[in-house]
Amino acid sequence: MLIKISNQARNYAWGSRTLISDYFGIPATNEPMAEIWFGTHPSSPSVLTEQPNETLVQHLSGHQLSFLLKILAADKPLSIQAHPSTHQAEEGFARENALGIAISASNRNYKDDKHKPEVIVALSDFEALCGFKPIAEIDALLEDVETHTGVSDGLRSIAATWRELLGQENGLQKLFSNILDRRGNFDGIAAELTTMADFDARFALAEKLNLFYPGDPGVMLAMIMNHIYLEPGQAVFLPAGNIHAYLSGLGVELMAASDNVLRGGLTAKHIDVAELEKVVDFTAGHVPLVQPKELTAGLVQYPCNTDDFLLYRAEPSGERLMADLNLPGECVILCTAGEIAVSNSKEERMVLRRGEAAYMSPEAKFFSISGSGTAFLAASKA
Secondary structure, three states: OEEEEEOOOEOOOOEEOOHHHHHHOOOOOOOOEOEEEEOOOOOOOOEEOOEEEEEHHHHOOOOOOOEEEEEEEEOOOOOEEEOOOHHHHHHHHHHHHHOOOOOOOOOOOOOOOOOOOEEEEEOOOEEEEEEEOOHHHHHHHHHHHHHOOOOOHHHHHHHHHHHHHHOOOOHHHHHHHHHHOOOOOOHHHHHHHHHHHHOOHHHHHHHHHHHHOOOOOHHHHHHOEEEEEEOOOOEEEEOOOOOEEEEEEEEEEEEEOOOOOEEEEOOOOOOOHHHHHHHOOOOEOOOOEEOOEEEEOOEEEOOOOOOOOEEEEEOOEOOEOEEEEOOOOOEEEEEEEEEEEEEEOOOOEEEEEOOOEEEEOOOOOOEEEEEEEEEEEEEOOO
8 A cells, every 4th residue: 555645734832934834845834833743643643645534544444653753843942851661651651540640631741651762864954952961061061150250159059069969979860850840940040041151152052042941940951961963864863761852953753653751841841850850861971863874875774773663764866766675564755855756566656745745554565766856764663
């Protein structure tokens, strides 16, 4: 089965009004266009392009994909967050069910019993926070706050406390907890951090974030996280426990089909510091950039340590036909540039233009891609 699918943009407040429409030629909605989902997730299931009253999951007789492919466009920072492991999700989901917390409740941490590893590939310049800085860098930052001549005695004392905590056993976790437990009393701290941008470029991020989320502890939390920039084609993989936040840019995101998000900052939504601490990986200094692996001319894989999905980028051209490709499971194909033609061994053929997507079932043993453009292929492993 090879069938074209589509969906409407989701208008989260942090989304961009221009990135998706400009890049893909999709008409603007006059609302923020944050994400477009391609898959069977019940929150926003794809529909058949030729039969928009029928969802993909209905067409597949209730079958759910193990993954969800998205276009993501951010003009404002998303919340600082982490996702649980499978064991943590199963335990947390069962516990909250036993407590009688409704799935739709605002204080619900676990919406399902699945983990949510994810990878994002930049289509434009992309800015994000990912994991914690090395301990020595965090300590140097806090020392600069503590010794800066322009800070108040209050902030100087707090910075000294943070340095003391950082130097203890499990110090990064203790620092993390202390920052987040100051929610509701962070206005003055955040405001002072922003003034330091005039003297130190590192604090420009605090200044920027405080404009969007004034007085949020996430302003300081961001300062102890790795601040990364991806160029088009570069990717980062976010496994269970990785603390992260997307700040701006356009990308293709692929994740396990889960709704489990534990937030820590830059948000007005529910935050459970104690539960978040159970989930977060406090290993410092590692940025999980993905090294693309070229399989053949024009075809690369983004290797990710998960059993939920595989991700490829294909770039056919007039001189480069990709014939007799084989994937182990079902697949969603998204064209992000130019025009491509997909055909399979069941003699089905479809043309996709930028912004268009298709679902391909695993019955066909082989498929081919031709044309001139770029496509991302998300597939199950079985």
